[in-house]
Amino acid sequence: MAVKIKTQYGDIDITNNVIATIVGGAATDIYGIVGMASKNQIRDNLNEILNRENYNRGVVVRQEDNGVAIDVYIILGYGIKISEVCRNVQSKVKYNLETMLGVSANSVNIYVQGVRVLED
Secondary structure, three states, X not given: OEEEEEOOOOEEEEEHHHHHHHHHXXXXXXXXXXXXXXXXXXXXXXXXXXXXXXXXXXXXXXEEXXXXXXXXXXXXXXXXXXXXXXXXXHHHHHHHHHHHHOOOEEEEEEEEEEEEOOOO
């Protein structure tokens, strides 16, 4: 399913993979995020950090009446304040969606799938 935007010049369709890539890129830029995780780790047989091409496995996009709802599955670094990092991810994802795509995010839900020790 895609987000549809009507303009005076025609229609714009933005696929969920594009939204997932933007959301994944925004999330992994935040300090304390080790990487993205798969939303279905058992089914996907992935217990590792997703690379940039697989961000759509770690992001769920649901269309709502006046925007989208986003679920983001992340892995954090050990010793990082989880609530602060999640708040930063929420605000950056919301900002990037509004500025890059013109899509408003009604909710950005963060699911911490794991904690990894950061290597110095």
